[in-house]
Amino acid sequence: MSQALIIVGAGHAGGRAALTLREEGYTGSLILIGDEAHLPYERPPLSKAVLQGSTDLAGCSLCDSTRLAALGIEHIAGNPVSRLDPQQHRLQLADGQWLTYTGLLLATGGRARRLPEAQPPVLYLRTHDEALALRDRLRPGTRVVVVGGGFIGLEVAATARGLGCEVTLLEAGPRLASRVLPAPISAALLALHREQGVDVRLNVALECIHADAVQLVDGQRLPCDLVVAGIGMQPNIELAAAAGLEVGQGIRVDAQLRTSASDIYAAGDVCEFRLAGVYQRQETWRNAEAQGRHAALNLLGRALPFETLPGFWSDQYHWGLQTVGVMTARTVSRALPGAGLLLFYLDDDARLQGACGWAPGNGAARDIKLCERLIAAGTVLNPGSLADADVSLKLLLRG
């Protein structure tokens, strides 16, 4: 049989994989299957520029239809995969058609987690169409309640404030984005949002949502026109699970991003891989980009271990947050210009493991990139030099 590679999921990871396969010289049949009607796009602008109305779908697309056609990538939209049969190396589309593959990539991503009872006034933000639906509702003076103090909730709150909405943000935990951020940065985010006029409430529990208000467990009633929930992502593992592939909180893969079926790989938000020995998923642009590309190389037989460091960014108002690597218990901090902050995470030998920067604009970007190189170099560092804002990280890198 001639080669036929199929990618299920036409989001960022799937789209990047398809483009990489062609860039790497793969000339066989290549099919990209997506649920959404759109060409592959990047999601970070959805909660910011798309919501503001300052960019459109073309502005976040990985490529246009002309390029996709020129590359000979067959894009199937609106005819999702209903069944996967790993034993026969084939899958079935919703219209009943069977497609046979020699290699398969599952980049099925996820969907916005829903509040337990489906409530009509609640909006979510995961897809481009959801962003447009939300954008149409954000008008000056609109009273918005955002449920969830993670990145989607915080970015929606920031954008909504910029559009003149009145925003209340509810977080169940004691601090913002606590799963992925250190306490000092959570505190800085909280201060920024309050300064920008968001009514942030921590440690609150939702009782129910009415058509015109949100009711809290403590009895408070928050009148509103609109509720947006950013309470996490549900990975789309059903297809893989039904096919008997190994799944946990995502589709489980080995160091090469290979699933429990030897000709099937997984990448992106849905991919559950080991990081520092622990199975986890990374719901980030960086992971979609890196794993999409990496899975493509391994579909071509490269057998490369996936070793890209995790990392993410978030933009809120005129501030930017950027991270790389992993957090540890040993922290050193240095001041960044403009009241910013850079936190270093060291291991017991004072080798850098991760960093988190918070600064106006993209002011932390350069240092985070240098931290990424310092982590890779494995240099033993002097905590005093790291704390000293006058010591250039480039200098430390070059020793």
Next chain:
Amino acid sequence: MNDQWIDVCAVGEIDPEDVLRFDHGAHTYAVFRSAEDEFFATAGLCTHEKIHLADGLVMDHVIECPKHNGRFDYRSGKALGAPVCVNLKTYPVRVEAGRVLLAVTAEI
């Protein structure tokens, strides 16, 4: 079409192996000084998602975009691989009496 030389800054305002953002009229540029003390200029925004490159990291002759790690050789403007595939426009630069000058093409 004429080249018009514009004053950017004093030579000392850009460190070796570094970059400066320079806005002029409706345009934004990135002006580079190499470790060998040569000066170069490119368009100021990444061709991927219109981010100011001057917030990025310069290592050797490569500028890395602050957000998506798109990389360009700032001497030629050449994009060095995904996620960037469109090259940066470059502009002539010269140093005169301790000042860095940038040539922009006057659109007449």
